[in-house]
Amino acid sequence: MYYVGLDGHKDIAVFCIQTNSGTVKEIFSTSADPKGMDELIMKMKGKIYKVLAEASTYTTDLHDYFVIRGVDSYLANPRKLKLITESNSKTDRNDALELANYLRLWDKGELKLSISYIVMGEDRSLRELCRYRMAVSKSKGETMQKIKAHMRRNAEYMDTENLDSRGAMNEIRFRFGDDFILMQLIDDYMLFDTKGNNLDREIEKMCQHREDVKLLTTIPGIGTTTAAEIMSMIVDIGRFGSADRLRAFFGMAPKVRDSSKTVSHGHITRMGDSMMRFVLGLAVNNHCRFCPEGHIARYKRSHKGAMKAGVLMVACENKLLDLIYVILKRKTPYEQR
Incomplete structure (x- = not known):
């Protein structure tokens, strides 16, 4: 097995090829286009290998090119690669080397990486x-x-x-x-x-033939555009094993600090897409207006004044995400409770 780190830029891509034992076989630069990617594919012909790059504007198309050609390619969440972004010796060659090393350790189960889910088509x-x-x-x-x-x-x-x-x-x-x-x-x-x-x-x-979007439009206050915006981020509900994971994906899960015998919960992580949290807020307000006797609207009314406005909105948004998760998972339309 070979591990390839890719440091991609607008015009140049730098590759580091590393062996299973961690030995660097080669570091080279090429053009950041299909011709340059073909150069790596030709070098690795007949070999089993994986490629890792940092998710960015200049690596998504390269990743797509590899995937279409059957290469085992991954994009890592840039926020999780702090050792690269904060390194004092940050060069293209060092970045490619570190990415190859991360990929090797991750593949062996010795390191955790946050791999970005790249949608296509x-x-x-x-x-x-x-x-x-x-x-x-x-x-x-x-x-x-x-x-x-x-x-x-x-x-x-x-x-x-x-x-x-x-x-x-x-x-x-x-x-x-x-x-x-x-x-x-x-x-x-x-x-x-x-x-x-x-x-x-x-x-x-x-979205006229998408059943998931149609299911979400059964929720009062959520129209086709809002449903499509939500599904454009979820893509496939099967990616999430629980509603907790869906909330975490939208950045709505609380930060947890576990030290010794003390466990504290802080503000929401705000990871993920900030625009989608804005859409969730609009969806909650519309849902409460169109379904005043629904459980989210009743919760919002009963806790108004007892909770800070921002905290209450986050709680309502989480309840909406729970509702969305159940509807999509069970493939059943909304029912007021």
């Missing part, structure tokens, strides 16, 4: 589409805040605080059309609104 397309949809939604909300702030500073008042509708936008154009900056902000807002609607239609088109 339609799952990756859906994830990227949903990420872009969330970014557009965020930009739309920020633009609305800029509109409201600009109008307040310039004493441009409206009879209603709800400026989200197209009717309100048209009225603003009619009444304050001479305000160039405001008109530009309105144009930006309408652009993001149109983009969001187009993306929603594309997401619905991609």
